[in-house]
Amino acid sequence: MAEKKSMSLTVKVLIGMALGIIVGLGINLLHLNGAGGWINTYIVNGLFLIAGKMFVTALKMLVVPLVIFSLITGVIGIGDIKALGKVGGKSFALYMLTTAIAIAVGIGIAASIGIGEGVHMSTEAAFTAKEAPALSSVLINIIPSNFINAMAQGNMLQIIFFSILLGISILMVGKKALPVIELVEIGNEIMMKMVNIVMAVAPYAVFALLARAMANLGLGLLADLAGYVLVLIGALMIHLFVTLMTILKVFSGKSPAMFLKKMRETQIFAFSTSSSNATIPVTLRTVTTRLGVDNSVASFTVPFGATINMDGTAIMQGVATVFIANAYGVDLGIAGYLTVILMSVLASIGTAGVPGVGLIMLSMVFTQVGLPVEGIGLILGVDRLLDMIRTAVNVSGDAAVSVIVGKSEGKLDDAIYDDPNAGILTDDELDIPDEVEQELAEVIHKIKEED
Helix, strand or coil: CCCCCCCCHHHHHHHHHHHHHHHHHHHHHCCCCCCCCHHHHHHHHHHHHHHHHHHHHHHHHHHHHHHHHHHHHHHHHHCCHHHHHHHHHHHHHHHHHHHHHHHHHHHHHHHHHCCCCCCCCCCCCCCCCCCCCCHHHHHHCCCCCCHHHHHHHCCHHHHHHHHHHHHHHHHHHHHHHHHHHHHHHHHHHHHHHHHHHHHCCHHHHHHHHHHHHHHHHCCHHHCCCHHHHHHHHHHHHHHHHHHHHHHHHHHHCCCHHHHHHHHHHHHHHHHHHCCCCCCHHHHHHHHHHHCCECHHHHHHHHHHHHHHCCHHHHHHHHHHHHHHHHHCCCCCHHHHHHHHHHHHHHHHHCCCCCCCHHHHHHHHHHHHHCCCHHHHHHCHHHHHHHHHHHHHHHHHHHHHHHHHHHHHCCCECHHHHHCCCCCCCCHHHHCCCHHHHHHHHHHHHHHHHHC
């Protein structure tokens, strides 16, 4: 009798996503989510909210320890400080390049179509601008004055800096640090198992997250800003399927189709959470076990990319700038748009990969080029849905750069990348193997005898 094949996590997540969108839109279109109603109170903002928040919080719980263990292990795995510098330099250059291309694509498409021209919209929505951080402050703040505080706040650049410094210091100690190296490697393996455990409930969490989002957002609010929404989504898709895949193929020679197939699961997580940082555990697992990038590279490129690589957000800034400029009759000119590109690239370094950060960055850009910040109120209503889409583009950029850097450093396993089934998580992988249980039982028995 043939053994029943377990359904992969990706398939389950896709089913959860589809059902979540259908249920959420059904609730919205049937007006079942009215304020004070039973469904709105106990289902949409009750069950769905609790399940979704618990899952996202669990992912965030894993981020800091996973990045620390993984990055220290990665530094030790490279074993060469010069090689580490090459990985960092290549990653930074590629992230800045893709971000600059992304916002140029957004501006180019929006300007050629002329979205916002003749639009005279009024809004009561208010948005408070934030000043752009000075480059000197960004550089100074990379070094944590208190690492415990950096961990508590989830300041990824500071965590990356400390972890790399600690990894280098362990290498410099030499043989005496072997127990520490073994401890860190075991810790990294344990954290990846924790990721698998949390991901096991992902299909249900994705259902809850998307059902609540669709129930609250619906599709009606897209009508008034159809031009802006369609152009932005179009620009995001062009960047994902054309720009990023062309860069991936040219610089790594790897199949874009295989990349997109293996990234579906991560893209759905990013879409559901709207947070590159919260998706780090999933992205890191996909990049290492599904795409074959060695942990010594992925442990740096993934958290680094979640912090400074914001291709989707950059495209939004380009499209939104053109839309608001046209709506208010402001001619920015070539110099103004070049300023927007430069500001967006710099702002991406100093802002975190969390929900809503795109609007904060956009306010910085508007202030710099003299556009009315209150214009952001025009797009506030649709930004939540669009934020979900651009976060999926952001994590795709992180993974693409990881593959390129891994290939260039000889740290990419082609066999894993080319195998469509490599790294697929099934229910069987969550079981504790019999031999592991036996080993644990023997160790515990030995400890008892010694006592």
